[in-house]
Amino acid sequence: MSENVSVFAKAGSSIKAKFISFGNGIVTFFKTPSSYVKLGSVLAIIGLAIVLFFVGKEHQFLLDNNTIEINGKSYSSLNLVSAKIDNSDFIEIPRRTRMNNFQTGQSHKITLNYIENGQEKELVTKFKVPASEKNTLISLPALIAGADQSEWMSEFLSVQAPVPDEPAVEDDMAMDMDGMDMAF
Amino acid sequence: MSNIFKNAVTSVKDGFKGFGDRQSKKFHDFVNRGPKENLKNLGEFALNNIVPIIFIVFCAFAIPISGQPFSSVVRDVVTRLMRNSFLVLSLLIPIMAGMGLNFGMTLGAMAGQIGLILVSDWQVVGIPGLMLAAIISIPISIVLGWFCGTMLNKAKGREMVTSYMISFFMNGVYQLVVLYMMGSIIPIASNSLLLPRGYGIRNTVNFAGTKGSLGMRKSLDNFWSFNIGTIQIPILTILIIALLCIFILWFKKTKLGQDMRAVGQDMEVAREAGIKVERTRVLAIIISTVLAGFGMIIYLSNMGTLNTYNSHSQIGMFSIAALLVGGASVSKANIRNAFLGIILFHTMFIVSPYAGKNLIGEAQLGEYFRVFVSYGVITLSLVLYEVKARRAKGHQAKELKEAQEKMLKNKETAEVIA
Structure with a gap:
């Protein structure tokens, strides 16, 4: 003890x-x-x-040109809108379509070119995206109509479909450690 | 900071000056010696560089037989040089510390892969993504390198086989983490990364970016580059590799670098001189593992795809083979060996299937050949190293015997005179 x-x-x-x-x-x-x-x-x-x-976090922006109703107010789609985010190229978004654009970082600038009452107009708006947000839906009609940011920008929650396995692109040195893959 | 920069510049200058001086001395010696002596030296040179000579001869024959345009071969070699240089250079420091070829570099490669998987899941793309993956890989590489170094300290003299076994063991741990813990314990949100069962990473992770996504593939190479014909010269990648070369040259002149060289030459003498041998060896492996992690990130960003369960195990073997092809040995390797090795080894890899097809009508033969060569060259180098070591030992013993006999003779003569 x-x-x-x-x-x-x-x-x-x-x-x-x-x-x-x-x-x-x-x-x-x-x-x-x-x-x-x-x-x-x-x-x-x-x-x-x-x-x-x-800085490197990628966000997908879905630029939407559909008629939308937010808080009881309806925003009609436009005939054609050209849009670009930051320094990307302009993309043309016809009525009732949705285009996507990938950008990195949180602070962005969206530039829209559209025709209103026969006059060509340009709208430049700066906005921030939360880092956690993967896909962001931007309603172009609501943005052009001057709606609040919380109305024209919202998180887009997509249901992820199962992704099939891709074949590996390898260096042509590829083989198992024992080299038997190639032998048989 | 400015001192470090000055030292690095001086190291590089000294390196070039030393190289120039050595070459001019060799030339003067060559002129001053007789033809018989030169022939003997040539034979010795050939024996010392048998592996690169075999590869140069092979490439000289295989390139025309392959029927590939020379520009296409050069383009592929340049791509592979940019892709593999960092990984091969990461092997130099443990050799300096007398620890041989570090098969444990696969541990660093695993750390790099884990960094890339996490960054892919967080959707951090481009160069920031690669840098973030590198930062994530650092602590993992340090822990794995420390483990490997500590184990190797317990198996002094058998470092290579031990590190090879450690890489197998760690491969099991890596698979446990990636196949079972990712998605269940370590949160992974992306369906494109997870297996359909909901946890574990898929066999293939794509860094290219799909449906307009920016991705990470070639982001380093495309950031700043120019073209010579069809050959893309990625300046940023070259700068990073050059920076590593400068680091290695500078490191050799630091206190730690000198300690490593002393440990590499003779552990007991180094210990007597007050160098902490074990600590120095562990540090050599840690530095090599961290660099291997960075190298793997550069390699995979160039490839654009990660083969989750195989990439790291392949890369260790081929980096070591490439270094040996460049004329390195278990105890001696330098930057020149690394670059020459990558060029020769990968030229062989590019042309041998075509050469096999044109020569015998079977591309498969070329495939067999390069697999055979990569393992064969490691074996040949190890055998040559052992032969040289034994010969040196024998030579030393002979010299010692002669000295003893001479001493005895002198003693006897002195006794007779007395």
Whole structure:
């Protein structure tokens, strides 16, 4: 019994020593100036990763030219609208159609060219998309009519269909590690 | 920061100057020596560079036989050079530290792949996507590299076979993570990544971007490039590879780099000199693993498709074979070996099926040939290394014996005189 107690006491003191040494290690870490440089570098890399996530995040914009009713108000579709987001090329969106456009980042600028009362008009609007939003539906008639952003822009929730497996495009070095794939 | 830059520039300058000096010295020696001596040296040179010579001769014959236009061969070689250089260069540091060819680089490749899978799921595309994948791969590579380095410290002298086995073991862990944990424990939202059962990643992950999506494929190569005829020269990729070369040259001159060289030459002497041998070796493997992770990201962004369960295992074998084809050995490798190896090895890969088809009417023969060659060249290099090591050992023993005999003779003469 006393042997067991001494074993536990030894184990306890060993764990205690390790904790103390770990604590001393942390204290020493914060006492040396180079540690702050290391810590700063790690934080800078994490910061860079966060920036890259927001900058590179791709959003799909569905540019919709359909008649739509929002909050009891109807917005009629236009004959033809040319639209571009950021620096992409203009795409022509005829009545009752929907086109998609992929862009990265959160802040965007949409430029619309359309004909109203026989006059060609241009509308430029800046907007932001939440990072979590994958597909965004933009109702062009509502946007042109001057509706609120929450009315002309909404998240488009699509039901993902099962995707078939694609054949792998490989380097023509492709083979199993043992090379047997090619032999048989 | 400016000091580091200055040091790097000085290292590169010294590297070029050293290379020039060595070549001019070799030329003077060649002129001053007699023809018999030169012939003997030529034989020695041929024996030391047998693998690249075999490949140069093979390529010289196979290119015309293949019937492929030279420009097309050059285009393919340039593409493969850009795709593989970073991976092959990542092998140099462990060789410097005397740890041989790091088959454990597949661990870094796995880390790179995990980074790319996560980034694909988050739909971060283009160069930011690749950079984010690289950042994600760093901690995974460090942990895997630390594990591999620690294991290799327990198997000193048998690093290559141990790292090869570790890569198999880690492949199992990787499959557990990717096949079972992704989608169930690690959240993956995209249906195009998940298997139909709802968890696990598909055999193929496409980085090309579909239906107008921007994707990540070739985003590095296309960012800044120009064309010479049909050959695309990706400047940004070249700059990244050049930066790694400068890093390697600079690293050799740092305290850690010198420590690694000392450890590589003699572990016991290095330990006596106060170098922490184990720590230095672990660091060499960690750096190599992290670089391999970056290399795999560059490789896959160029390919555009990830073969989830195979890409990493293939890449280790072929990177090592390419380095050996360039004239590297288990104990000595440099940047020149890496580039020469990639060019020769991949030229062989490009032309051999066509050559086989034109020569015998069967492309399959060329396929067999290149599989055979890639394994054969590793075997040949290892055998040659062993032969050289034994010969050097024998030579040393002979010299020692002669010195002892001479000493005994001198002692006897001194006794007689006394």
